[in-house]
Amino acid sequence: DTEVTQTPKHLVMGMTNKKSLKCEQHMGHRAMYWYKQKAKKPPELMFVYSYEKLSINESVPSRFSPECPNSSLLNLHLHALQPEDSALYLCASSHPDRTNTGELFFGEGSRLTVL
Amino acid sequence: QKEVEQNSGPLSVPEGAIASLNCTYSDRGSQSFFWYRQYSGKSPELIMSIYSNGDKEDGRFTAQLNKASQYVSLLIRDSQPSDSATYLCAGNDKLIFGTGTRLQVFP
Numbered sequence: 104d105t106e107v108t109q110t111p112k113h114l115v116m117g118m119t120n121k122k123s124l125k126c127e128q129h130m131g132h133r134a135m136y137w138y139k140q141k142a143k144k145p146p147e148l149m150f151v152y153s154y155e156k157l158s159i160n161e162s163v164p165s166r167f168s169p170e171c172p173n174s175s176l177l178n179l180h181l182h183a184l185q186p187e188d189s190a191l192y193l194c195a196s197s198h199p200d201r202t203n204t205g206e207l208f209f210g211e212g213s214r215l216t217v218l
Numbered sequence: 219q220k221e222v223e224q225n226s227g228p229l230s231v232p233e234g235a236i237a238s239l240n241c242t243y244s245d246r247g248s249q250s251f252f253w254y255r256q257y258s259g260k261s262p263e264l265i266m267s268i269y270s271n272g273d274k275e276d277g278r279f280t281a282q283l284n285k286a287s288q289y290v291s292l293l294i295r296d297s298q299p300s301d302s303a304t305y306l307c308a309g310n311d312k313l314i315f316g317t318g319t320r321l322q323v324f325p
Contacts, residue, residue, distance in 0.1 A: 136313070144317075145306055145315035145316060145317055145318050146262065146306075146315055148312075148313050148314065151313070159313075191261075193261055193262075204250075204310045204313075205248075205250055205251070205252045205267070205308055205309065205310035205313060206252060206264055206267055207252075207254075207262070207264065207313075208264070209261040209262050209263070210261060211260070211261050212261050
């Protein structure tokens with residue numbers, strides 16, 4: 104069982120809707136990530152939070168808005184999305200220190216469909 | 219040139235054989251490398267980390283890192299049908315994944 108929990112598992116939304124994806128971890132990790140994954144492609148990094156501060160934003164459109172309310176929670180707010188934004192959205196966490204920054208623990212993902 | 223490159227496969231091996239998965243990288247900022255396994259419809263799962271040149275063994279898995287050649291590989295001994303998945307390589311600097319290699323182990 105994954106220790107990174109993502110909700111909802113599936114989300115269908117229209118282009119004018121506002122919705123949020125949620126991610127929670129209780130491993131004491133202080134770095135959290137959002138990745139986007141399209142079918143048959145590798146995960147693409149979107150955002151990184153380290154110690155609750157946004158440290159990386161990979162030029163993601165503003166219709167995606169991340170939020171890290173505390174060290175255990177990570178949200179991704181969605182507004183005015185396009186059909187091409189339909190994908191699997193993966194949350195991950197890791198220790199931000201030392202060389203093991205790449206040891207990511209992934210949640211099961213939220214599959215988003217934009218109509 | 220992509221920062222992390224992998225042969226997309228599929229790599230087909232018979233059960234019991236050694237599967238060899240390769241990854242080359244151009245980012246010299248990465249000092250550590252990671253192999254993830256992703257089953258179809260599931261999220262990636264970390265299976266091996268390697269931090270220094272040489273080999274690291276964990277059960278049926280061996281990771282190899284050659285920083286001078288900017289090359290990292292994963293060997294899976296005694297391959298099983300349950301090893302059939304996509305294997306993703308990543309460096310720690312920019313957290314970018316390679317395109318992944320799809321492995322098929324047939325009985």
